[in-house]
Amino acid sequence: VFSDVFGRSVVSLDSPDAAALGAAYxxxxxxxxxxxxxxxxxxxxxxxxxxxxxxxxxxxxxxxxAIYGRISQSYAAFEKVLCDERGR
Structure with missing residues (x-):
């Protein structure tokens, strides 16, 4: 799913410390x-x-x-409306 959402290849490490290693990378x-x-x-x-x-x-x-890209654009537009309404 991550690769679909970000539109990029994703490498998964089989390691108990994979999250920390990813942060270090x-x-x-x-x-x-x-x-x-x-x-x-x-x-x-x-x-x-x-x-x-x-x-x-x-x-x-x-x-x-492509679907996630459209969802992301919709979310960004919705977030902008909310921020504009609340003055943020």
Whole structure:
């Protein structure tokens, strides 16, 4: 479902600490982006994920992604109306 919602491939790690590891990956990529070395950071991440044995990769279904995209646009419009009405 995540791959459909975000329209991107998603790598799942079979690890009890997968959430913490994912957060560390995001922090590493944010640091690399800040330093102007995002490409190198992405390559390092891909190398590490490729070396990890217990992974699975899920790819988005285009028709499902389109549906989630429309839902996201509707939600954003609804949120804007609420924020405008409440002055936020």
């Amino acid at each position: 995001k922090a590493m990529l944010a640091t690399a982006k800040h330093r102007g070395t995002l490409k190198e950071g992405e390559e390092l991440l891909q190398d590490h994920i490729s070396a990890t044995e217990n992974t699975s990769r899920n790819f988005p279904d285009a028709s499902n992604s």
